[in-house]
Amino acid sequence: MTANAEELDLKDRLSLIETMIAEGRRTTENYGWTFVLWGLAYCVAIFLDNVLHFQLAWQVTMTIAALLTAIPFWGKKCSHPPTTTARALGALWFGVGISMFIVLFSLGYSGRMSLHIFVAVICGMLGAVNASSSIILKWKLQFACALVWWATTIYACFGSGHYLMLVFAAATFLCQIVFGVYLMIREARARRQGANHA
Amino acid sequence: MPELPELNPVIHGKLRLALLSLLSGIEEAEFTWLRSKTGSTDGNLGAQLAKLEEAGYVTVEKKFVQRKPQTLYRMTEAGRTAFIEYVQALKQLLGEAIGD
Numbered sequence A: 001m002t003a004n005a006e007e008l009d010l011k012d013r014l015s016l017i018e019t020m021i022a023e024g025r026r027t028t029e030n031y032g033w034t035f036v037l038w039g040l041a042y043c044v045a046i047f048l049d050n051v052l053h054f055q056l057a058w059q060v061t062m063t064i065a066a067l068l069t070a071i072p073f074w075g076k077k078c079s080h081p082p083t084t085t086a087r088a089l090g091a092l093w094f095g096v097g098i099s100m101f102i103v104l105f106s107l108g109y110s111g112r113m114s115l116h117i118f119v120a121v122i123c124g125m126l127g128a129v130n131a132s133s134s135i136i137l138k139w140k141l142q143f144a145c146a147l148v149w150w151a152t153t154i155y156a157c158f159g160s161g162h163y164l165m166l167v168f169a170a171a172t173f174l175c176q177i178v179f180g181v182y183l184m185i186r187e188a189r190a191r192r193q194g195a196n197h198a
Numbered sequence B: 001m002p003e004l005p006e007l008n009p010v011i012h013g014k015l016r017l018a019l020l021s022l023l024s025g026i027e028e029a030e031f032t033w034l035r036s037k038t039g040s041t042d043g044n045l046g047a048q049l050a051k052l053e054e055a056g057y058v059t060v061e062k063k064f065v066q067r068k069p070q071t072l073y074r075m076t077e078a079g080r081t082a083f084i085e086y087v088q089a090l091k092q093l094l095g096e097a098i099g100d
Helices: A003-025 A032-050 A057-073 A084-110 A113-138 A140-158 A164-197 B015-023 B031-038 B042-054 B079-097
Strands: B056-065 B068-075
Touching: A003 B031, A003 B056, A003 B079, A032 A057, A032 A084, A032 A164, A057 A084, A084 A113, A113 A140, A113 B042, A140 A164, A164 B031, B015 B042, B015 B056, B015 B079, B031 B042, B031 B068, B042 B056, B068 B079
Parallel strands: none
Antiparallel strands: B056 B068
């Protein structure tokens, strides 16, 4: 083999390594819809609680949202092998989700819940999970969402109760619905590119 | 002149290299998934995976999921180390070739 052909062969192998590593890491799962679903669930709960004064607004909407999130994954065989990053992110969201349920349901049923505590807890935990996820994924946009959640937490602790639900609804709209829709668009684009490459 | 590194012959085969590259980014993979990603035949894929297993670079786990057999492959620490060394040697050789 000539030196030039040998060099081409080595470059070919390096390119094969890069392609296969990228192929292994390419995810086919879609999570954008879960952000939108939970964003809508928060908005529905805010509406039921503040406008219709439905006592169990949060308990009912959160339970329905949790079921709607779980059903598509239930018993579904994942077509893609797990990556360490995907497992880390799944564990993070699962842990925070369960923590939120335990804290909020316990506070609600013990009668020690107040609007300020409620928003501070939700936004603080969402800030934590979004910040951790953004650091794992090296994604500045998600870190911006974490900053919005943290700012809402600070407002919930120090600000007036008058506008608290409005501020919470605005944060939900930005960080759940707008961010979720953007994520869905990105995922759809990635799917199209994947189909073109296949 | 610095001595040029030798490429590990177990990893150097194209299909084995593709398999280790795929396994390096994930925790474990099914035989069928590896087959679809590499586009190889069952016989060839099985033979190459057996060579990697023999070298201690991958481990195999056979189990039944909902009564269907499933064969899972994982990269071992030895496999990861050998793969990293291979990539470093490859880059060094390419550096030498470009420098010539």
